[in-house]
Amino acid sequence: MHVVAVGGSDAGISAALRARELDPSVDVTVVVADSYPNYSICGIPYFISGEVQPWQSLAHRTLADLEATGMRLRLDSLATEIDVSRRLLAVRDERGHVSEVRYDELIIGTGALPTRAGIDGLDALTPEDGVHVMHSMGDTFALERFLDEHQPTRAIIVGAGYVGLEMAEAFTMRGLTVTQIQRGPEVLSTLDSELGAIVRTEIEQHGVEVLTDSTVVGVEKTDGGVVVRGTRRGEPFSRAADLVLVVVGVRPNTKLLERAGARLGAGHAVVVDRAMRTGLPNVWAAGDGVITHHRLLGETYLPLGTTSHKQGRTAGENAVGGDARFAGSVGTQVVKVFDVVAARTGLRDHEARGVGLAPRTAAAVADDHKRYYPGAQPISIRVTGDELDGRLLGAQLVGRLGTETAKRVDTYATALFAGLTVEQIGELDLSYTPPLGSPWDAVQVASQQWSRTRTKEPNS
Amino acid sequence: MHVVAVGGSDAGISAALRARELDPSVDVTVVVADSYPNYSICGIPYFISGEVQPWQSLAHRTLADLEATGMRLRLDSLATEIDVSRRLLAVRDERGHVSEVRYDELIIGTGALPTRAGIDGLDALTPEDGVHVMHSMGDTFALERFLDEHQPTRAIIVGAGYVGLEMAEAFTMRGLTVTQIQRGPEVLSTLDSELGAIVRTEIEQHGVEVLTDSTVVGVEKTDGGVVVRGTRRGEPFSRAADLVLVVVGVRPNTKLLERAGARLGAGHAVVVDRAMRTGLPNVWAAGDGVITHHRLLGETYLPLGTTSHKQGRTAGENAVGGDARFAGSVGTQVVKVFDVVAARTGLRDHEARGVGLAPRTAAAVADDHKRYYPGAQPISIRVTGDELDGRLLGAQLVGRLGTETAKRVDTYATALFAGLTVEQIGELDLSYTPPLGSPWDAVQVASQQWSRTRTKEPNS
Incomplete structure (x- = not known):
């Protein structure tokens, strides 16, 4: 029996670990798009801040740890197509060579992708220009390289959610002057504004300039740095910086499953049941690409690492014949900001x-x-x-x-x-x-x- | 309507506060044996250590705070007798004068008393001799006075439970050399010994000498200080110190209710139902003097401040016509030791x-x-x-x-x-x-x- 997991982050690895734990006789392969399986994406801000060094310590488990469980890993391999009826997964390696992987059970954990919030000019700019997103180890290395090589002094962070706030702290610790731009009336909009205000006071006391009620509409590279333009309470505004980080949320990365015929639901995420079945035969899915069963809301989209671990574990168990159910999220979240x-x-x-x-x-x-x-x-x-x-x-x-x-x-x-x-x-x-x-x-x-x-x- | 609570600690004060909160038209009197209502007995070790000063800050609420709720307090007044049929409580003031207090509902929260563990000679020795217990503010002042006046350098603590361990830390912070004597094989016998051992290592690393498997059988005052004698793993041992603190547990203080006809149960504590009824008409009881409903064990004796607060609140609510039930303890406890x-x-x-x-x-x-x-x-x-x-x-x-x-x-x-x-x-x-x-x-x-x-x- 061959279980194949696609995705080297929380969901895919949790599934693979659980499958191997429950049935060591099962062959398990994890197909990983980059070279960094089982990295703690939540830990990236602490690498950028300098608190965590070297970057390798962000790995929940090393490659050797993972292989010691008996799973195989195909790194730098992008899953491009699922042939459901023939149980074949098409995988393209870094040289562009496509091969087919035969599976008995397939678990998809392709996660999410950063959203761009419809900001003009964003797609044309690259990390080399000083415009960054932060979602993968690749993004992280690009950001770290830019910080090292360009020694920027001014940063703009678009977004003041969990990652945006953590990055405001990280950049401040690195000695940058930070402007944080938030669309809504208060930072950390996942909390009531009375509480978000306490967080804003904390970052302002650490020198972060906070612009709330501010929508960024465009970004461009100029001689004076990267310029962000937008509207703030009806008035136009602009800010220039050496570095712009856009962290305005994620959207589910569903392409692979969509093309195989899976159904999309809340938040355009792939519909799964609580056993993590996609409805496609022998295909399971878990993590930031799928809907979340919320114990109070029912089916919703709420991408969280903790949920990905639990869903992945459920999928892994069921792929080897188990009968597990994802018990559901209640949306628990925490962030440390300074x-x-x-x-x-x-x-x-x-x-x-x-x-x-x-x-x-x-x-x-x-x-x-x-x-x-x-x-x-x-x-x-x-x-x-x-x-x-x-x-x-x-x-x-x-x-x-x-x-x-x-x-x-x-x-x-x-x-x-x-x-x-x-x-x-x-x-x-x-x-x-x-x-x-x-x-x-x-x-x-x-x-x-x-x-x-x-x-x-x-x-x- | 007149509600009378006996006891100025957690149970009595919680009952009085709840009664006044729910029905401000009810007269509430709290009869307090000493001058220190609503003091945090759990905080005493931190006063002795010097971390909390002055002693007045140990009050959960000041006398003025309590009186501002509309309750009356009769300080230095010992309740000596309940006349259940006539609804009269006999109270003796500090001059020995006895008066009768008429009540409609009576709530007894007389708590517990320190046990003496059958140690020979203990009853004959006083704080002046350097032999202390620690249960009331009076005990605390006696200990503090002894520390100030005699500047002891060596302390023996008999008992290594929560208070004993906290006091080992407190004495160490005061510069005393501490020997801690424990009857069982490991300190903090409320935890499995594998975990108690971690606590022992911590106190030993702070210079505390720990004698486990050691039973103290006698204590005497000599020219060389207070000498504690006992047996350790079958062999006799003795230790001398300037100061001996005996903290080996408590027993319910039930005299008042027993004489009124209440029934004793687990741990010789007064039997109450989950509404905190004693079975005596119009008499409720709560706190360290009564049995505890434990959600896993049923009725037991487990004196804890958190339970006293909850039971007191329940009794206070029911005394003014409420229909509350003590939901039960699960025996949650925590201690910080260094x-x-x-x-x-x-x-x-x-x-x-x-x-x-x-x-x-x-x-x-x-x-x-x-x-x-x-x-x-x-x-x-x-x-x-x-x-x-x-x-x-x-x-x-x-x-x-x-x-x-x-x-x-x-x-x-x-x-x-x-x-x-x-x-x-x-x-x-x-x-x-x-x-x-x-x-x-x-x-x-x-x-x-x-x-x-x-x-x-x-x-x-």
Whole structure:
């Protein structure tokens, strides 16, 4: 039996590892488009910042580690076509030579591609011109080479999501002056703006210029550097820099599966069921190229590394005859930006309302540990619950580094997974010692605030 | 309506606060045996260490804060008798004058008292002699006074549980040489010895002498200081010090309720139902003096501040006509000892076996965050699950300070509360960013290790 996984990132490798783990008699081949299987794409900002060196340490596992599991890897090999009826995968190597790989089960984990946000002139400019995206190790090397060779001093980052914010920190650590341009009214638009504002304050205090409500419409190379033009609150604006990084999101990379006849769904991602079946015989798919089962939203598109690992593992298990189901995401995310940690799980008000729920969100600020013990810091928390049945719908947290905010969001994430009510958060038996918590943990102070305001305004 | 709470610590104050919050028309009186209502007893080690100053900052709320809620406090007043049929509480003030307080609903939160472990000579010695216990602010002042006036250089701590370990750190910070004496084979006997050993190494590296397998049988005052005698692995031993602290646990302080006719149960604590009813009309009880409903064990005795808060809140709500139930403990505990954090929740193997379950425990070591990002540290985790139905039964974790170990135990605690299986821990959508986690969080690495060993040894 031969299982072939396409894609050397989280989904493909997780699938291959799981297949080999469950059935060491199965041949497993992973087809990888570049030379960098199992690299931590999430770690790239820390390589650029200089915190992680050399770049090889970004590998979750080395090539030798992977091969030691018994899987084979075909590097620098692009999967170009699936012949579903004959179970053949066409693969083009770096010299352009195309060969066919016979498979019994095929798992597609081709991930996503960076979007360009319809910015004029972007396609014509290259890393050599100082215009960068950041999605692969190739992008990373191009950026690092540009930083080394051109010693830029001014950077513009288009986008202020997770990667954009991490890169603002990375460039600042490298000594660049950074302007961050964000289309919406606040950075980190995945959080309510009250919390995004805390993150903005943090990056501004580290010298980052933040332009919100600003849409970039074009970019061009001039003698004075790369010039970004756009509109800001109805007025035109422009900024020049030595380096422009565009990090405005991703779109699913579905070409291979689309051409084989797979169906597209939410976010133009490939439709899969919870077993990670594509509907094409013997073809499974996982990761940033496919839809995500969300435990509160149903089928959606929400590309996250954690989800790719879980979906990949599910696909790998099922490809060797297992009966696994992807349990679903609740959209848990966290980012560290300088000394602030921002996290969320579940739904925000407008997202819950969008699927017909009756959400209400309450805000609270609670110390990470007893104030009398040195170093206590406030955590800002917003809890969203369903006004009708009291169910927890989501939570957002922002705290200083060291406040265990990243793992406090996990308490909410676990409660969401289990379908607990907001009231039940207050009943949880959470750990307490004065240097690290409070008798009512911060997550409970916030849930009780939600309950308190609910009592006061029934059915509001 | 007059609600009277007896006890100025977690249970009594939580009850009074909840009653006033829900019904501001209700008169609430709290009868407090000393002058220190709502003090954080858990914080005392940090006052002794010098990290928290002045002692007044140990108050969760000041007297003024408490009175601002509308409750009245009768300080230095010892409740001596309950006349259930006439709804009268006898209270003796500091001058010995006894008065009667009429109540409609009475909530008893008299807590626990330190045990003496049957050590010969202990009762005859006082703080002035250099022999201390640590349970009240009065004990604390006596210890602090002794430290100031006698400038001791050698301390013996009898007991190596949570408080004993915290006090070993506190005395070390104060410059004392510490010997810690533990009856069992390892410190922190609430954790498996493999994890307790990590804590022992930590305190030894900070200069603490640890004597395990050592039972103290007597203590006496000599010219050379206070001498502790005992047996260690069958051989007699003795140690002399300027100061001896005995912290070997607590027993429920039930006298008041016992004399009123309440029934005693697990651990000789007062039996209550989940509404915190004692069975005596109009008398409720909560905190370290009563039994604890444990979600896995049923009724047990497990005195913890977090439980006292929740039980007190439940009693306060019900005393003013509410219909609350204490949802139950899962025994979540955490302690910081120097730079190590040790936590547990749920059951260990022998505890689960004791109630007829079929537990198995698996061990794993997983980094707190991606190893390539600076500062990654291993967390040692032991996961206990039920071999028959796969249910999570408990988890124990030890990690360095800064590894978010205290809030990682909360993920397990939440899963336990919700009745999840070990397998489902691996399905949880937990947060990930390289500086603060991994795509499979450490708690999932450990749960997967449990599942992996289960598959290999079915029904073992």
